[in-house]
Amino acid sequence: MVVSMSKRPVILDIDSLRVSLFTRRGVLPAVDGLSLTVAAGETVAIVGESGCGKSLTALAVMRLLPDPPARVVGGAVRFMGRDLAALSEREMQRVRGKDISMVFQDPMTSLNPVATVGDQLIEAIRWHDKVSRQEARTRAVELLRRVRIPDAERRLNDFPHQMSGGMSQRVMIAMAIACGPKLLIADEPTTALDVTIQAQILELMKELQANSGMGLIIITHDLGVVAETADRVVVMYAGRKVEDAPVEALFERPLHRYTRGLLGATPSANRRRGNRLAEIAGSVPALSELPRGCTFQNRCADASDRCRAEKPALTPLLPGRTAACFAAEEELSRHGIAVGP
Amino acid sequence: MRRIVLRRLAQIIPLVLAVIVLNFVLIHLAPGSLFDVMTSEQQITDPAMLDQLRHTYGVDQPTGVQLAKYIWSVMRLDLGFSYRQNAPVLDVIMDQLPATLILMLAAIAVALVIGMTAGVLASVRVNTIWDNLISLAAVFFFAAPSFWLGIMMVVLFSVKLGWFPVGGMRTIGVNNGVIGDALDVMHHLVLPATALGLFYAATYARVMRASMLEVFRLDFVRTARAKGLSRARVVLVHVMRNALLPIVTLLGLQLGTILGGSVVIESVFSWPGIGSLLFDSVMSRNFPMVLGVLVLGSLLVAVANAAVDLAYLRLDPRIRAR
Amino acid sequence: MLPRTIDFARRFARNRAAVVGLLLVILVIGIALAAPWIYPRNPLRIVGRPEIWPFVNSRFPLGTDSLGRDIAAMIAYGARTTLLIGLCASITATLIGITVGAAAAYFGGWIDEMLMRFTELFQTIPNLIFVLTIVAILGQKLEYVTIAVGVVTWTPIARLTRAEFLSLRDREFVQACRAMGMSNLRIMFGEILPNALPPVIVLSSLVIAGAVLFESAVSFLGLGDPNVSSWGRLIGDGRTLIRTSWYICAVPGLAIMLTVLALNLVGDGLNDALNPKLRDR
Numbered sequence: 001m002v003v004s005m006s007k008r009p010v011i012l013d014i015d016s017l018r019v020s021l022f023t024r025r026g027v028l029p030a031v032d033g034l035s036l037t038v039a040a041g042e043t044v045a046i047v048g049e050s051g052c053g054k055s056l057t058a059l060a061v062m063r064l065l066p067d068p069p070a071r072v073v074g075g076a077v078r079f080m081g082r083d084l085a086a087l088s089e090r091e092m093q094r095v096r097g098k099d100i101s102m103v104f105q106d107p108m109t110s111l112n113p114v115a116t117v118g119d120q121l122i123e124a125i126r127w128h129d130k131v132s133r134q135e136a137r138t139r140a141v142e143l144l145r146r147v148r149i150p151d152a153e154r155r156l157n158d159f160p161h162q163m164s165g166g167m168s169q170r171v172m173i174a175m176a177i178a179c180g181p182k183l184l185i186a187d188e189p190t191t192a193l194d195v196t197i198q199a200q201i202l203e204l205m206k207e208l209q210a211n212s213g214m215g216l217i218i219i220t221h222d223l224g225v226v227a228e229t230a231d232r233v234v235v236m237y238a239g240r241k242v243e244d245a246p247v248e249a250l251f252e253r254p255l256h257r258y259t260r261g262l263l264g265a266t267p268s269a270n271r272r273r274g275n276r277l278a279e280i281a282g283s284v285p286a287l288s289e290l291p292r293g294c295t296f297q298n299r300c301a302d303a304s305d306r307c308r309a310e311k312p313a314l315t316p317l318l319p320g321r322t323a324a325c326f327a328a329e330e331e332l333s334r335h336g337i338a339v340g341p
Numbered sequence: 342m343r344r345i346v347l348r349r350l351a352q353i354i355p356l357v358l359a360v361i362v363l364n365f366v367l368i369h370l371a372p373g374s375l376f377d378v379m380t381s382e383q384q385i386t387d388p389a390m391l392d393q394l395r396h397t398y399g400v401d402q403p404t405g406v407q408l409a410k411y412i413w414s415v416m417r418l419d420l421g422f423s424y425r426q427n428a429p430v431l432d433v434i435m436d437q438l439p440a441t442l443i444l445m446l447a448a449i450a451v452a453l454v455i456g457m458t459a460g461v462l463a464s465v466r467v468n469t470i471w472d473n474l475i476s477l478a479a480v481f482f483f484a485a486p487s488f489w490l491g492i493m494m495v496v497l498f499s500v501k502l503g504w505f506p507v508g509g510m511r512t513i514g515v516n517n518g519v520i521g522d523a524l525d526v527m528h529h530l531v532l533p534a535t536a537l538g539l540f541y542a543a544t545y546a547r548v549m550r551a552s553m554l555e556v557f558r559l560d561f562v563r564t565a566r567a568k569g570l571s572r573a574r575v576v577l578v579h580v581m582r583n584a585l586l587p588i589v590t591l592l593g594l595q596l597g598t599i600l601g602g603s604v605v606i607e608s609v610f611s612w613p614g615i616g617s618l619l620f621d622s623v624m625s626r627n628f629p630m631v632l633g634v635l636v637l638g639s640l641l642v643a644v645a646n647a648a649v650d651l652a653y654l655r656l657d658p659r660i661r662a663r
Numbered sequence: 664m665l666p667r668t669i670d671f672a673r674r675f676a677r678n679r680a681a682v683v684g685l686l687l688v689i690l691v692i693g694i695a696l697a698a699p700w701i702y703p704r705n706p707l708r709i710v711g712r713p714e715i716w717p718f719v720n721s722r723f724p725l726g727t728d729s730l731g732r733d734i735a736a737m738i739a740y741g742a743r744t745t746l747l748i749g750l751c752a753s754i755t756a757t758l759i760g761i762t763v764g765a766a767a768a769y770f771g772g773w774i775d776e777m778l779m780r781f782t783e784l785f786q787t788i789p790n791l792i793f794v795l796t797i798v799a800i801l802g803q804k805l806e807y808v809t810i811a812v813g814v815v816t817w818t819p820i821a822r823l824t825r826a827e828f829l830s831l832r833d834r835e836f837v838q839a840c841r842a843m844g845m846s847n848l849r850i851m852f853g854e855i856l857p858n859a860l861p862p863v864i865v866l867s868s869l870v871i872a873g874a875v876l877f878e879s880a881v882s883f884l885g886l887g888d889p890n891v892s893s894w895g896r897l898i899g900d901g902r903t904l905i906r907t908s909w910y911i912c913a914v915p916g917l918a919i920m921l922t923v924l925a926l927n928l929v930g931d932g933l934n935d936a937l938n939p940k941l942r943d944r
Contacts, residue, residue, distance in 0.1 A: 064566050089572075097569030104567075109560040113659060114582050123578075124568045159658040175568065359784045367800055484872070484924035486879050489898055489916035496909040594786065601791025605880045609902075619792060620884060623799040635796050638789040646787065 018074035028287035045230035101176035107168035111160035118156030166197035245321035421629030441614030451538030460549025482543035491536035508611035593649035674936040681932020687925030695742035706736040740892035752874035755813025760820025768828030790815035827859035872926035
């Protein structure tokens with residue numbers, strides 16, 4: 001699976017991205033040297049607790065960071081080989097919604113309340129593709145059908161408040177795929193929805209991806225979502241990537257102690273949808289008070305003096321996966337497993 | 342929708358009834374009977390006219406009957422007779438009303454255009470020199486009495502620069518056909534409408550700025566940006582449309598004040614509307630006219646208020662659903 | 664209570680515009696109070712040549728009007744009229760507003776409905792027309808102008824009081840009072856009102872500014888009390904001379920504007936100090 005995936009072309013390449021929050025209390029490293037790639041047709045899940053920098057990463061890719069306070073201070077985001085930071089705002093507008101689309105957490109507030117669903121869809125279509133209003137309308141109906149909205153024709157005239165959360169999220173997805181993007185970023189797309197609706201939305205996204213071959217980034221704190229959708233998982237903690245692994249491997253043998261904490265005591269527990277992150281004792285350190293050494297040390301049962309003194313670097317520990325954890329390294333070598341890619 | 346409109350219009354009726362009752366109370370508050378006041382101060386000696394007045398107000402009957410009679414006569418749009426103009430009060434007011442309506446509408450247009458532009462500009466350039474200048478100007482215009490602003494504008498633009506006429510609504514003795522006449526009226530309208538409108542422009546600028554900043558933080562703005570829309574389109578189409586709603590509410594609440602303000606402005610610019618009429622009537626103690634202006638002014642505001650409410654209904658689909 | 668007051672004062676002091684406004688208000692009050700000492704004689708008497716421009720004759724720093732009256736003296740006395748009417752009208756409005764708003768919120772039901780319709784009625788009547796009508800019927804006296812202005816400016820206070828009362832009515836301490844068998848009036852004025860009062864007082868301070876503007880308009884139209892000096896009246900008197908001596912209008916207008924501006928700044932400052940969260944957003 002991993003091998004076949006790597007053959008496909010990489011469309012998004014985030015390289016040591018750093019995002020800082022410029023606040024009155026100082027400059028805080030919200031995303032600290034994050035690297036990840038997404039290949040065409042691949043689904044990458046970014047997992048972590050709220051405030052770990054996963055949403056900022058997505059907004060940084062879109063160049064929609066709320067400034068102030070957030071700003072990209074280092075690294076590069078390359079999309080299809082182009083450095084997005086080098087684009088003018090005009091050029092970036094042609095990328096947004098056309099090549100890279102985004103779906104947000106709360107569908108009920110993510111649509112303009114005073115415009116009809118149809119107008120908002122048609123706007124997205126006509127902004128990028130110069131087609132007649134009539135043609136755009138036909139395409140809008142087609143899109144609503146593709147996201148399984150019944151009675152699509154009539155629904156175009158509805159206002160967002162007339163739709164349920166699940167329906168609104170379908171509209172958001174329809175809007176996102178309106179111009180055939182190569183990459184779709186979904187930021188907690190199901191968090192605000194009922195459990196039954198969640199599954200439908202995820203299924204829909206997988207299906208749309210299978211048909212179009214677009215890359216998909218799903219940002220979530222729900223391991224059920226990860227298990228259901230992802231090919232590869234990136235675990236983030238306090239602004240840093242702490243583990244990167246294919247989904248089965250991760251669930252089978254989480255390396256980083258934080259990942260292990262997320263999955264609960266038994267590493268190979270059979271995870272089902274709806275299982276939120278297991279509670280880990282302690283709390284995430286504030287960005288302004290990050291400790292020397294590993295940022296997870298205060299919540300880690302296996303923390304050693306080394307963890308407290310030195311920041312673990314991301315190291316290829318097993319084939320196809322990396323982690324930034326001294327405890328994992330030691331454990332693997334103790335069991336006689338050669339550390340290396 | 343039709344039912345909503347009708348129901349909203351029906352709400353006007355008790356309001357107008359209450360105004361009429363209030364009028365009646367005011368009449369009885371006057372020192373001495375109204376009849377005495379009117380006959381003595383207006384020096385009405387014509388016995389026929391005295392009879393007519395006696396009939397209109399039914400002074401010799403008990404209060405309840407008087408009130409009923411008064412309400413009945415106002416309902417029949419009989420607001421009394423004005424000896425000064427030698428015509429029914431209603432006719433005189435209706436003659437003068439269009440000029441006031443033009444002034445009010447122009448002032449509202451000035452207020453909306455200037456206020457909203459300034460508010461949007463300030464919100465887009467928040468915490469810059471632009472924002473500060475606009476806020477400063479708003480603070481000043483919010484404090485300046487409109488009549489004084491009008492006079493100062495006359496000093497500058499009419500007396501010193503000679504760009505606009507000092508007052509009046511039309512140039513006397515010129516006939517240029519319909520279009521020429523309209524242009525002439527518009528030329529006369531610029532200063533009074535601006536003087537009256539700037540105060541409200543200041544309010545709208547402040548409200549619009551706050552409202553825009555509020556809307557900017559909402560999720561759907563990010564969605565619009567993520568669609569690839571330009572900043573300008575996001576601001577003009579998505580943010581403004583939503584930020585507009587408080588302005589509409591405010592406009593509805595202020596209609597009465599605007600009509601009141603036009604009374605003073607009309608006096609400054611000798612604009613021949615009901616403001617001038619009211620002023621003249623107050624000075625000459627022409628009570629039927631004063632009360633007639635009060636009733637019709639309230640009716641006008643009530644109707645306009647309903648219109649604004651219905652406009653709000655169109656602008657905010659969430660309300661419509663309820 | 665005391666630390667809260669100090670805290671409030673500190674928040675207010677942090678707002679520079681509000682402090683400037685407060686200083687201006689104090690200045691105007693000072694002028695109003697000092698007027699009889701600076702100008703012991705009737706400000707409306709003729710003292711010199713008519714139409715002397717400001718800053719020309721040091722005896723008349725703000726010049727003289729069309730009759731040769733000292734504009735500076737009239738401005739000083741006008742401050743008394745303006746502030747007095749503004750304050751009294753605002754008190755009138757506050758009393759009416761609190762009574763109506765409190766009763767509407769506390770009793771609810773049809774009383775609430777009736778009182779709110781009553782409030783709506785006063786919002787509908789074009790306010791200046793109503794003031795002029797009252798003055799025309801009752802007569803051109805200071806107290807009638809004051810009452811008239813108060814009567815047209817109470818509606819926002821009633822709405823705010825009602826909203827504050829509604830949010831307080833169901834709090835635990837009020838329910839406790841009710842359980843103890845306190846009378847309605849006691850609960851309303853003894854328990855709820857003190858808690859609802861701060862925002863209402865802030866709004867009243869803004870109503871003063873509005874009342875000053877109303878008063879100036881009434882006097883400008885020549886319907887104020889003819890026996891007292893007033894800024895609006897001064898502008899009205901100077902109107903005919905705008906071609907030659909426009910300063911007669913300009914000076915009192917600036918006085919009105921600065922006073923209203925200062926009152927607004929203070930009111931905004933009080934409001935911000937009262938709702939620190941709103942400002943920090």
